[in-house]
Amino acid sequence: MTFPDGAHRQYPPGTTGLEIAKAISPSLAKRTVAMALDGKLADFSDPIAQDAKIEFIGRDDPRALELIRHDAAHVLAEAVQTLWPGTQVTIGPVIENGFYYDFFRNQPFTPEDFGAIEKKMREIIARDKPFTKEVWSREEAKKVFRDKGELFKVELVDAIPEDQQIKIYKQGDWFDLCRGPHMTSTGKVGNAFKLMKVAGAYWRGDSNRDMLSRIYGTAFAKQEELDAYLKQIEEAEKRDHRKLGREMDLFHFQEEAPGSVFWHPKGWTLFQTLENYIRRRQQAAGYAEVNAPQLIDSSLWVASGHMATFRESMFLVEPREEDDRIFVVKPMNCPGHIQIFKNGLKSYRDLPFKIAEFGKVHRFEPSGALHGLLRVRAFTQDDAHIFITEEQIADEVLKVNDLILSIYADFGFADVRIKFSDRPDKRIGDDAAWDTSETALKAALEASGRPWTLNKGEGAFYGPKLEYVLRDAIGRDWQCGTIQVDLNMPGRLGAFYIDEHSSKVTPVMLHRAMFGSLERFTGIMIEHYAGHLPLWLSPLQAVVATITSDADDYARTALAAAQRLGLRVEGDLRNEKINYKVREHSLAKVPVLLVVGKKEAAERTVSIRRLGSEKQQTMPLDAALAALAAEAVPPDLRRAQQGG
């Protein structure tokens, strides 16, 4: 064995970690909860079969956290089965911020049950029974679980690959089928745990199967860490875009239009600021903006394949007496853009042919999926389609990738996750086309040098895609940008260009969106900035607030001057105390407060107070406004100014 300090020692094969630790020192054995062999966590009492680098993991080791949580899940399951005999156990994995356990029970749990469950968990933890592992035969395991009425476990045993052992972990009389590893005893879980929420979840993630009752919990090594985590959740809730949207008077939703946004003046200003930003970025990248109809005959959607795949989630317009055709409210922009490409003969010299649209699409999303601005039924895509030859795929994908990442950087999103989604089960086109598009897209992704992960089988029905994923305030991931390679739809809709040999060739089409949905991006961005939008995005950039009415005329002068510089400003000349005005505009998250009183009026200055700071700075009016106007220049235009 190799030890962390570099020392080597020989042991007979089959010696356990516990024995090695005991031989070194009893106290080491006592404070160790698990071991790592060549960096891989294992049960402390596992016999070691071959040479390895061994580390003894204490409870405070960061690597022990997942064990604490996993053990907590087992303790939770024992507690639940003790309290409600007859409840079946299923699985209980560790997740990003804790763990959960799925149970099958006729009556689902409610948060009111948490008190009793947590109490029982503490009892089990206090009992401090050792976790012991046994390896059973498949038949034995299935028989035991079947006799216990644990039918889900029987199914799990069957799902374990033939080359893997059936491991049973016992904690006193209670046991569970589990891959492990676990700590040495239930007492190591400690008391810094908390049950968080209950939820329904389908068995094996399949909506055709049983609905299980899931209990989420979290656990930490120390109480302070748990407290800090709970505090952090509380803080994150304050950044919720739905809450900020109301507080900042940006938008609202109402029952008559579920999943559709009512944008208020300030929210719409923000929306348009974002739209104009993208418009400039894509114009600079060679896209031409277009606009296609909102309602298109269903025949086109049949031809594109959307009708077959998504009919249930499309809004269809009721046929009229004088025209019985069924029109579809567009759920996508691609078929429309293909019509624009098809109109007029295209030559290979026209490629790449790039058209973009701020396309408002409607999709009948399942009611349970709706979520503020992040998942809506009516949204605006910054959509574009790029018609190219097969040879141009890699080059164009890389260009779009660079553009997307550069755009995200302008909003301070540095840690964008990229996912590569390949062919789904339900798809159009032959495998040869999929081979081509997947290979080309992956090659471009590799060439970009960015880290990425595979999203198996999650591609669009017409082609593989890259997803650019951003995270909201409470840690949920949302797809924003996307690049999709499509070797199917142009052909289905009869698009072609004339190549250098005068023959008709079907183009490859890239689908691309950078924000993805302007609604979703706006929501994520509000949370990202916690409502403290940078000046260029803020719908109301400054308020000129008077101290007394003596400064009213001067305030009007200052307002007019600010407006001449293109700043979005308002005046607050109300007969209110300055304290009151400061508080109100701070709560409304106005980035800049320009306070003017007698003194400022006399000196033609302003007292500047920035959101989030109590500091004041008095500056000459013109200099202050010029500085603000300079700060309010969008990042792309600023680069253009600086780059000359």
Added chain:
RNA sequence: GCCGGCUUAGCACAGUUGGUAGUGCACCUGAUUUGUAAUCAGGGGGUCGGGGGUUCGAAUCCCUCAGCCGGCACCA
């Protein structure tokens, strides 16, 4: 769509065992001219999410529909 929870004034929330609604902020009116996070006083505002039922009587109990919240499933 599925499981659970929730829905009372513009917002945040109270409302005891069923006896036809309150508080704070906001809003309106008046007074106050104020130096960087709440000036004082007065006033108006709710068919308690919609519909149905039980009851002498329902915000409160039951049914149903809708929306929202948390997950799951879905996400072109």
